[in-house]
Structures are given as structure tokens and as C-alpha cells.
Amino acid sequence: MTSLERILTTPRYLAPAWIFTSLNIVVATWVLYVPAVKERLELDDGQLGLALFAFSAGLLTAIAPSSSLFEKFGLGRLSFIATCCFGLLMCIPVMATTYPMLVVGIFCTGLAASIMDIGMNALISELEYEDGVNIMSAAHGFFSLGGVIGAGLGSLLLGVFVEPVYHMLSVAAFLIVTNGFAVRHYLHRRSRKADRGGEGKFKFALIKPLLGFTVLAVLIMGSEGAIEHWSKLYLLDVVKISSDRVAGFGFVAFSATMTIGRFMGDNVSSRFGPYNIIIGGTLIAAAGFGLVLSTLFWPAMIGFALVGLGFSVIIPELFRLAGRAEGVSSAEGISVVAGMGYVGFLASPAILGLLSDWSSLRLSFAALLGAALVSALIAYVLKLRRT
Incomplete structure (x- = not known):
């Protein structure tokens, strides 16, 4: 039985996997309105990038207290609460009427997304440990599926809603209802206690062996975040796509191949x-970025698809390794690797915005090509160290 079949036929696996989908449905829907928010508030690329960086600030803020919060409220219960809050909080940025309101709204969504991300990965890690199965990559495939749903269906619905906030409220309501049905399968689950061998309380020194994985998470998730937030603007401004709807399908191509790759990733791993597979994936992604830089429509679309395929299995492998690290609980290990990865996820759009202001958006995507090659080297x- 493949990991995808295992998730689809087992409710206790499918329920936390749906949190992955929920997270990216919300993010992909928000991304569709980034150009409109930029235009409404009259922001340049640098200002928009700095506003998006507030998400990373929210993520960082939530990392430190996350372990204590999960211990107090329970892994399953807090994951569900964060999921509901994230969908509702994302309404603030799309209806922001001032720059400070935009920044505060994005910061608050970062807080909720951090807890949500740590929780959903820890839930899968606990199930893998308990049942002796590999389903992490397929669970991340559900995350990518959320991107396809949010960006693909959302692009078709852009003209349906009178105001963006109504679109986001509809998405939030849908996710609250669907996760409400699924939560009974994980509501009372708690994270297993870490065996520290007499080390006492958790210290960041205990996870020094995860440093390399953390750097990779920052680079890879940073590149994912850059594509999610800037691919549409790249196709509009650099490739000169005239259709607002067609430009959104660069991210759809990226998400579609990432979904396919992640559903096959556990068997490949x-x-x-x-x-x-991390080395191979980064080299495939580098080739994809090369095609994107051609600035031609079809090569760029194929390039986004290759980047999605190359990146598809990398993050699930890093999270699986973090969740099984000795001396830390699954929530603790994942909170550091996932948390820092998400800092890269939202810091990179800010950096790309600054690079675009300094030179061009094409240079920003050239930097992503460099990041993929550096990741392959790491x-x-x-x-070599492992062998």
C-alpha cells in the first residue's frame, strides 16, 4: 500500500493531513490578492516585501512558547484552534485600508500559522512513530494540493466575490467546518515525552545535529515562499503576460508537480x-529556475513545474528527520526546523522585493537559482558526513 492510499483509507491519517491542505488553501487564496493589495495601498515592491516579512516575525515569535503551549493545551486541540484562527485572521490583510493594518494583520497570521505548522507536522510524526509507517511526504502532498485548490479554484472565482474579504471568509468557513468534522480523530492526542538521557529541560544545544537540516529548510522553504508570493508578479512584469488569470497559473504548475512528487515521495525515499533525493531535487529545481529566467511563457511555465517537482520531497524528509531526532520530542524538533524554515518562507519575499527595487525581479529569481545550487552542496x- 502506498502512503497516499494509506492516508486516504485511514481516517486517523487523513484528518491531520487535511490540516496541511487547509493551511495552503488559505495562503494560496491570499496570494491571489497580493497584487490588488499592493495597488490599493500604492506600495512599491520593497514596501510589500517588508510587509510580508511581518509573517516571519509572527512565526519567530510563536516558536519559543510553542512547546509549552502544546504541552498545556495538547497537540491535537491546539492544532485545531490554530487552524480555525489562521483562516479568520487572514481576512485582515485582504481588507487592510492602511499599511500598518496590513503589517499587523500579516504578523497575526504568522503567529497562527507557526502553531498550525508545528502541530500538523508533529501529529504526522507521532503517527509515523506509533504505527511504524512513512506518510510524511504524502501529508505534505496534501499541503501542495491546497495550493492547487486555493490558486486554481481561487483564480476562477476572482470575479465572483464583490470584495476579497468575502472570498477569504468563505474559505475560512469551509475550513472550520471540514476540520470540525475531522478533529475527533486527533483532538486528544499529545506529543510524546522526549528522552533526554538526564539532560533535563529542552535546550537549543540539544539540536545541534539538526543545524544542517535547518539551513536547508530555510533555503528551500524560502524559495517556495518566493514563488508563492512573486510568481504571478514575475509573469506579469517580466514575462509580460497580459491576463491576470493566466499569470496565476505559474504557481498552479508549481503546486501541481509538487503535489504529484510528494504523493510519490515516501516510496522514492x-x-x-x-x-x-535532496541532492537530486535541488538540481532539478535549479534547472527549473534556469527555464524561468528565459522570460519566455512556456519555458517559464515548464520551469515552475520543474521547481515544484524538485522541491516536492525535500521538506518532508527534513521534517521526518527532525521529528525522530534523539533527545527532543517531535514537537520540539519540528518546531525549530519548521519554524526557521517558515522564517525563510516569508523572509525571502521581502528579500526578493528589496532586490527587485535595487535591480529587477529577474535578478531576484536568479538568486533563487543560486540558493538551489547551494542547497545541493549542503x-x-x-x-558525506553521514556515510
Whole structure:
């Protein structure tokens, strides 16, 4: 049985996997309105990038207290609460009438997204540990599926809603209802206690072996965040696509191939090993960025698809390794790797905005090509150390 079949046929696996989908449905819907928010508030690329950086600030703020919060409220209960809050809070940025309101709204969504992300990955890690299965990559496939749903269906609905906030409220209501039905399968689940071998309370020094994985998470998730927030503007401004709806399908192509790759990733990982697929994935993504930089429509679309395929299995492998690290609980290990990865996820759009202001958006995407090559080198070094 493949990991995808296992999730689809087992409600206790499908329920937390739906949180992955929920997160990216909301983010992908918000991304559709980023150009409109930029135009309404009359922001340049640098101002927009700094506003998006507030998401990273929210993520960072939530990392430190996350372990205590999960211990107090329970892994399942807090994951569900964060999911509901995230959908509702994302309404603030789309209806922001001032720049400070935009920044505060994005910061608050970052807080909720951080708890949500740590929780959903820890839930899957607990199930993998308890049942002796590999479903992490397929669960992340559901995250990518959320991007396809949010960006694809959302692009078609852009003209349906009178105001963007009505679109976002509809999405939030849908997710609250669907997760409300699923929550009974994980509501009372708690994170297993870490065996520290007499080390006492959790200290960041306990996760030094995860440093390489953390750097990779920052680079890869940073590139994912850059594509999610800037791919549409890149196609409009650099490739010169005239249709607002067609420009949104660059991210759809990226999300579609990432979904397919992640649904196959657990089997690929068991065959080739985590380091080989990380190295191979980053090189495929680098080739994709090369096509994107051609500034031609079809090569760019194929390039976005290749980047999605290359990146598809990398983050699930890093989270799986973090969730199984010795001396830390699944929530603790994932909170650091996922948390710092999400800092990259939203810091990179800010950096790309600044690079675009300084030079061009094309240079920003050239930097992403460089990040993919650096990631391949880091993964190769980690493989040598492991062997």
C-alpha cells in the first residue's frame, strides 16, 4: 500500500493531513490578492516585501512558547484552534485600508500559522512513530494540493466575490467546518515525552545535529515562499503576460508537480535514501529556475513545474528527520526546523522585493537559482558526513 492510499483509507491519517491542505488553501487564496493589495495601498515592491516579512516575525515569535503551549493545551486541540484562527485572521490583510493594518494583520497570521505548522507536522510524526509507517511526504502532498485548490479554484472565482474579504471568509468557513468534522480523530492526542538521557529541560544545544537540516529548510522553504508570493508578479512584469488569470497559473504548475512528487515521495525515499533525493531535487529545481529566467511563457511555465517537482520531497524528509531526532520530542524538533524554515518562507519575499527595487525581479529569481545550487552542496556535505 502506498502512503497516499494509506492516508486516504485511514481516517486517523487523513484528518491531520487535511490540516496541511487547509493551511495552503488559505495562503494560496491570499496570494491571489497580493497584487490588488499592493495597488490599493500604492506600495512599491520593497514596501510589500517588508510587509510580508511581518509573517516571519509572527512565526519567530510563536516558536519559543510553542512547546509549552502544546504541552498545556495538547497537540491535537491546539492544532485545531490554530487552524480555525489562521483562516479568520487572514481576512485582515485582504481588507487592510492602511499599511500598518496590513503589517499587523500579516504578523497575526504568522503567529497562527507557526502553531498550525508545528502541530500538523508533529501529529504526522507521532503517527509515523506509533504505527511504524512513512506518510510524511504524502501529508505534505496534501499541503501542495491546497495550493492547487486555493490558486486554481481561487483564480476562477476572482470575479465572483464583490470584495476579497468575502472570498477569504468563505474559505475560512469551509475550513472550520471540514476540520470540525475531522478533529475527533486527533483532538486528544499529545506529543510524546522526549528522552533526554538526564539532560533535563529542552535546550537549543540539544539540536545541534539538526543545524544542517535547518539551513536547508530555510533555503528551500524560502524559495517556495518566493514563488508563492512573486510568481504571478514575475509573469506579469517580466514575462509580460497580459491576463491576470493566466499569470496565476505559474504557481498552479508549481503546486501541481509538487503535489504529484510528494504523493510519490515516501516510496522514492525508501528506495534512494533522503540525501540522494535532496541532492537530486535541488538540481532539478535549479534547472527549473534556469527555464524561468528565459522570460519566455512556456519555458517559464515548464520551469515552475520543474521547481515544484524538485522541491516536492525535500521538506518532508527534513521534517521526518527532525521529528525522530534523539533527545527532543517531535514537537520540539519540528518546531525549530519548521519554524526557521517558515522564517525563510516569508523572509525571502521581502528579500526578493528589496532586490527587485535595487535591480529587477529577474535578478531576484536568479538568486533563487543560486540558493538551489547551494542547497545541493549542503546536502552533499551532509551525505558525506553521514556515510
